[in-house]
């Protein structure tokens with residue numbers, strides 16, 4: 105399984121990640137959502153280099169231009185709710201893509217222990233398609249694994265791109281074990297070393313869903 109950490113190369117991407125993490129900036133929820141969206145756009149561009157292309161002739165006012173254009177059938181899927189602005193970033197570029205949505209939330213058994221619950225899925229058929237699963241945070245990796253399992257009930261994708269912003273080292277190891285190595289590529293903007301006792305990424309950025317949409321009851 106290929107793991108691509110785009111934050112390891114200097115680019116404007118890291119300014120957006122820094123603003124997501126910064127306690128003095130991240131409370132501006134409009135900027136927080138927009139930064140997530142912008143990172144979605146950057147990851148889309150990078151992922152677009154790995155899909156299939158075909159030749160197309162285009163009639164211009166002055167002649168015919170021959171160029172290579174994407175021909176993969178792309179499905180952008182997102183894990184609610186923090187994934188929503190990230191999804192929009194992908195859709196800004198893959199504007200012809202089909203879309204899928206999966207819900208996942210942590211149901212706490214006590215203060216520290218939880219199970220991930222999936223209650224909702226809306227997806228097209230996935231057979232033979234390029235599936236991009238977007239979620240800004242990969243903490244334990246469980247939400248990603250279970251969302252992927254839920255999506256598999258809709259068919260077998262040809263290739264899977266897992267797209268995230270901050271992943272823990274633990275989540276990277278977990279995803280490597282749980283997802284098909286031969287046809288999964290993982291794209292992240294940062295890999296952080298630790299999880300705290302609540303399974304939040306450290307240093308991470310806090311709770312992405314709450315920062316984007318407000319604290320839930």
Ligand SMILES: O=P(O)(O)OC[C@H]1O[C@H](OP(=O)(O)OP(=O)(O)O)[C@H](O)[C@@H]1O
Nearest residue numbers: 184185186241242243244245246247313
């Ligand atoms: O890797 P995991 O340990 O499963 O954690 C990561 C999940 O946590 C966040 O969602 P959260 O459960 O906070 O829901 P929310 O987006 O509604 O806030 C995030 O968007 C992932 O889906």
Ligand SMILES: O=c1cc[nH]c(=O)[nH]1
Nearest residue numbers: 243304305310311312
């Ligand atoms: O660090 C984390 C872990 C789960 N969900 C988040 O939003 N942040």
Ligand SMILES: [Mg+2]
Nearest residue numbers: 311312313314
């Ligand atoms: Mg959350």
